[in-house]
Amino acid sequence: MGKVVTYLPDHEPALGPSAFPSLPREWTSGGVLAEDADLLIHDSQYTSQQYPSHVGWGHSSFAHVLEFASLVETKHLVPFHHDPGHSDVDLDRLLVEAIDAYGPAYRVTPGQEGMTFRIE
Secondary structure: OOOOEEEEOOOOOOOOOOOOOOOOHHHOOOOOOOOOOOEEEEEOOEOOOOHHHHOOOOOOEHHHHHHHHHHOOOOEEEEEOOOOOOOHHHHHHHHHHHHHHHOOOOEEOOOOOOOOOOOO
16 A cells, blocks of 8 residues: 655644634645645644744644644654754754643654655
8 A cells, every 4th residue: 555745844734723623634724635644744833832923924833733743643743844043952842842742642753854764
């Protein structure tokens, strides 16, 4: 059976609903495209505190990306496209905090330049 890789840069699935995720996968931006992805590579520009002042800019928060990945039932999430104001230390901390708070049931690998993945 084929494998599914979904790449969603500049994606903001929480833009429409007031309480994300309040809509089913079929009605959430990118939901059908990323459904059951073996590998989901997704924009994760902001913290939850930064996101409200950037709504509509086309980028997601770490928390929204984790929610979206659960909604679409991905197997492996690679968050990337980070805020250039965040240092590598900031990104490591922010991702660990988001994972600890959310407790995803799928694998999460922070995106880094030059990464390759084997999808089995």
